[in-house]
Amino acid sequence: MGTATNYVLGELRLFRASQDVSQDEFGRAIGYSGSHVSSVETGGRAPTEGYMTAIDNHYQTGGRYLRMLRELAHLDATPEWLREWIEIERESTTLRWFELSYLPGLLQTERYARATLAGGRFTTDEVDQIVASRLERQSVLGRGKPPQLIAVLDEAVLRRPVLDQPGLMAEQLDHLANLTAEEHVQVHIVPVDAGMYLGLMGQFIIGELPDGSRVAYADNQLSAQIVDAPADVARLAKTWEIVRGEALPRRQSTELIKDVAKSWN
Known part of the structure; x- marks a missing residue:
């Protein structure tokens, strides 16, 4: 897993922690299961645009996490x-x-x-x-x-x-x-x-x-x-x-x- 991916996952974990909610509570808020949230945060499942958009919409982040995902996609397209x-x-x-x-x-x-x-x-x-x-x-x-x-x-x-x-x-x-x-x-x-x-x-x-x-x-x-x-x-x-x-x-x-x-x- 690359440094950029680790950074994005770390940001997601920190954001959830800042809301003082469990993975189950976070998942219910954005329409995903707690196990899905856990899998994303540990790198087992890649975050999708739908997942990031759900976070942005529910927590009114101004599109921060969708932008972050797209920046990661650009980096992945960059020569190694x-x-x-x-x-x-x-x-x-x-x-x-x-x-x-x-x-x-x-x-x-x-x-x-x-x-x-x-x-x-x-x-x-x-x-x-x-x-x-x-x-x-x-x-x-x-x-x-x-x-x-x-x-x-x-x-x-x-x-x-x-x-x-x-x-x-x-x-x-x-x-x-x-x-x-x-x-x-x-x-x-x-x-x-x-x-x-x-x-x-x-x-x-x-x-x-x-x-x-x-x-x-x-x-x-x-x-x-x-x-x-x-x-x-x-x-x-x-x-x-x-x-x-x-x-x-x-x-x-x-x-x-x-x-x-x-x-x-």
């Missing part, structure tokens, strides 16, 4: 090699993200996300699942206490054309510029005239968790690597500082994004 990182991403208070080739997934439009998956490697259904998962991940930036996202991008990311997709890059960069107006989103661009720099060795993300610990993520064509050894994370953090030093300040970066967006019109 990304699931561990997504959990870390959701828990992080700060995300330091360097991208050499694409816009960060948390900042992509749907059209751009689909374009990154073009080329025949994935089936249509797989593309739909990955895009849905990627867009769902973006909700982390809209929650009550979002993480601080500091993204450093190579200028080539802004200027790389997407063939046969007129207007896509203008739309994407307008979206990116709008996001940079958010206090918790910083985007810095490494200009082309920076020449050769350490970041050209590859993209990575460093997530800082509430307890101050750090976990990093790096991926390639076939798989992803979660890096949690302190010495390795420290080396990536040093690389991050060097790469960040090559980038333009926040305001100048936003102006560059807006200028390049105009060039795509």
